[in-house]
Amino acid sequence: MTTTIYLVRHAAHDNVGGFLAGRTPGIRLGLEGRAQADRLGQRMRREPFAAVLSSPRERTQETAFAIASASGMVVETDERLDEIDFGDAWTGKTWEALNGDPTWNHWNAERAVARTAGGESMGEVQLRAVAALSDAAGRHADGAVVLVTHADVIKAIICHVLDLPLGHVHRFDINPASITPVVWGDWGAKLLWLNETVS
Template structure:
């Protein structure tokens, strides 16, 4: 038997690309992001999934709620394992400020060894996210699941499945409101789709 995971990056908020949202409070979807989330709901309606799990961040919860609303209004289960990277003291800072920080530059060039200030490493992120996926895959009752998370978390899962190092993260994109499909079975795991962008 196999379990299919639809890894959904949350839709856009107002400051995508301007500051590092991380785990900062109050980062909600923008109006275009809410429209993206509604389109995601329509897209996911053809997948016949059983359950939606989402990061506790507001933007992920809003995205998951839109998917649920378009698919019968079932509950969204919050999963801390899908939470954004704990960026520690970097959360909420603009990229203009971060780009002057040697630690930030090291993080982006050598994530396999770097740690965020007061936060976690990408290997920590990968371990918690993939362990959660393995736990869900072991449950015979759930075969098709939606997991709403964040770009770096999804990238860490994809890298693990493909046998790529943590430092391979810049080699592929995971855009806001995109869907990446991963399948797990007794034979292992594989990526079926990557960064499917909903028009």
């Protein structure tokens, strides 16, 4: 039995790429992000799927709602799909401020072993995200499900699927409003394609 899992990164908020949003409350989709989410909803109507699961962050919930509502479904929230916990020291900081922090630079250079400042490691992110994916696959065997989450969470899952060290997360991109499907089964998992961006 196999399950197709569509890993979807949330659409863009107004300052995507401008600062580390992390788990900052109240970060919602901007005008372009809402348009991206609507396009995702229309794109995903071409794929049969049984459920839409989402991180609890507002930007993922809004993206997931656009996908679910376009196919007449509701959104289920799974806390294990949440953004990385970057801790109070980093959350909400600009990239300029972070780049001057040696602990931030260490974390980016040593993702396989380093821990965020007051938060979690990429290994912990991978464990919880893969568990969420495995549970979703078990509930929808021989079907498909959409998981709406965050770039680094998707990267952690892809590293697991491809058996890549977590230090290799910088070798590929996961853009806002992108789709990355994997097939999950008792035999293992495989990547179908990477980072399809809906135009």
